[in-house]
Amino acid sequence: MDSKSVILVSTGLCVPPYSVSNDELVECFNQYVNEFNQAHQAEIEKGEIEALRESSSEFIVKASGIESRYFFAIDGVLDPKRMVPYIPERSNDEISLQAEKGVEACKDALKRANLEPSDIDMVVLACSNMQRPYPAVSVEIQKELGIEGFAYDMNVACSSATFGLFNAYNAIQSGNVRAALIVNVEICCGHLNFRDRDSHFIFGDVATAFILQREDLVKDKHQGFKVLGTSLFTDFSSAIRNNFGFLNRCDIEKRDDPDKLFIQQGRKVFKEVCPRVGKHITEHLENLSIKPEEVKRFWLHQANLSMNQLITKKVLGRHATEEEAPVILDEFANTSSAGCIIALHQYQDGLKPGDYGVISSFGAGYSVGSVIVEKR
Numbered sequence: 001m002d003s004k005s006v007i008l009v010s011t012g013l014c015v016p017p018y019s020v021s022n023d024e025l026v027e028c029f030n031q032y033v034n035e036f037n038q039a040h041q042a043e044i045e046k047g048e049i050e051a052l053r054e055s056s057s058e059f060i061v062k063a064s065g066i067e068s069r070y071f072f073a074i075d076g077v078l079d080p081k082r083m084v085p086y087i088p089e090r091s092n093d094e095i096s097l098q099a100e101k102g103v104e105a106c107k108d109a110l111k112r113a114n115l116e117p118s119d120i121d122m123v124v125l126a127c128s129n130m131q132r133p134y135p136a137v138s139v140e141i142q143k144e145l146g147i148e149g150f151a152y153d154m155n156v157a158c159s160s161a162t163f164g165l166f167n168a169y170n171a172i173q174s175g176n177v178r179a180a181l182i183v184n185v186e187i188c189c190g191h192l193n194f195r196d197r198d199s200h201f202i203f204g205d206v207a208t209a210f211i212l213q214r215e216d217l218v219k220d221k222h223q224g225f226k227v228l229g230t231s232l233f234t235d236f237s238s239a240i241r242n243n244f245g246f247l248n249r250c251d252i253e254k255r256d257d258p259d260k261l262f263i264q265q266g267r268k269v270f271k272e273v274c275p276r277v278g279k280h281i282t283e284h285l286e287n288l289s290i291k292p293e294e295v296k297r298f299w300l301h302q303a304n305l306s307m308n309q310l311i312t313k314k315v316l317g318r319h320a321t322e323e324e325a326p327v328i329l330d331e332f333a334n335t336s337s338a339g340c341i342i343a344l345h346q347y348q349d350g351l352k353p354g355d356y357g358v359i360s361s362f363g364a365g366y367s368v369g370s371v372i373v374e375k376r
């Protein structure tokens with residue numbers, strides 16, 4: 001047993017209570033569109049403003065593969081007069097919503113690993129949207145679980161889970177940390193523009209967690225996956241962007257503009273990101289002398305079904321089967337950093353000791369992360 005080797009011992013999942021179908025979302029959106037167009041009929045007829053166009057479930061499934069999504073809060077989301085969830089502020093004495101959901105996912109991961117909070121030295125909240133700038137939400141999660149050591153928040157958008165894993169992997173390899181909890185709490189309903197036809201269907205909420213531990217401390221020799229390598233890449237782009245931040249209050253007129261929520265140029269992202277991710281995974285496998293055909297499973301970021309099909313085709317030179325590249329975005333939609341971890345959590349069956357797998361996430365930045373693992 002190697003004290004420098006790192007094992008991904010377990011994953012944890014907290015599924016939100018409310019599932020919303022495309023039809024429900026589209027019905028609300030179209031009611032909003034029709035009310036808007038009626039209220040602005042005169043300006044539309046004069047050509048002063050453009051009529052809004054309806055959305056359709058058929059388009060959503062065809063363009064993205066998404067059929068439903070979960071939300072932590074539902075009131076207000078399907079009200080065409082509001083289209084923003086009601087999430088009442090909590091006092092500073094109460095646990096924050098993000099920490100609360102993170103703790104649930106962490107407890108699940110700890111239980112599955114058969115570990116206690118005292119076994120963990122490091123907590124990283126790695127996700128797209130922090131509920132507040134400080135104190136770090138991860139420190140709140142750490143306190144709630146009774147973990148000693150340290151915690152910090154980090155954000156590399158949809159790639160946050162693999163970037164967080166990279167940090168934890170290096171912290172364990174350096175001998176500073178015995179085990180680390182990486183948490184991905186995505187409360188996307190708060191940053192999704194439910195009035196934007198191009199993106200109102202894209203995101204869902206969820207919380208995931210996973211534990212990395214030094215190999216010599218893992219009691220069960222068949223538990224989890226050995227991490228063989230991690231590889232990251234970034235290249236600046238504004239094609240996926242969210243301009244929300246504390247400087248918004250310094251330009252009051254623009255404070256509530258749509259760019260303070262998620263915005264993207266979907267086609268551009270598709271074209272630019274897929275080849276980069278395909279190349280990134282291929283090169284990472286090459287560096288570890290693993291042939292693409294030796295990889296039994298790809299747990300990819302779950303943004304768009306065609307994107308994932310194209311990426312695995314670039315790596316394998318043929319279409320991947322659903323067993324090789326499992327899909328969870330049909331049920332969960334795009335859950336940002338958590339998507340690849342949900343896939344990993346739900347699709348581990350059928351792997352034998354020695355089988356290789358790839359965890360990969362990609363998104364705003366642009367950012368790409370890959371982690372190559374071997375089943376124990």
Ligand SMILES: CC(C)(COP(=O)(O)OP(=O)(O)OC[C@H]1O[C@@H](n2cnc3c(N)ncnc32)[C@H](O)[C@@H]1OP(=O)(O)O)[C@@H](O)C(=O)NCCC(=O)NCCS
Nearest residue numbers: 054055056059063064197198266267269270303304362363
């Ligand atoms: C967002 C995405 C699903 C849009 O799919 P797309 O096929 O590129 O769609 P387009 O925006 O080119 O629009 C195609 C047509 O559908 C229409 N359309 C767009 N939204 C629609 C909606 N909600 N309902 C019905 N039709 C819609 C458009 O008007 C357009 O028709 P037109 O040419 O007659 O105007 C897709 O580009 C995507 O997933 N990109 C990947 C980016 C991503 O997921 N990023 C997340 C972070 S990694």
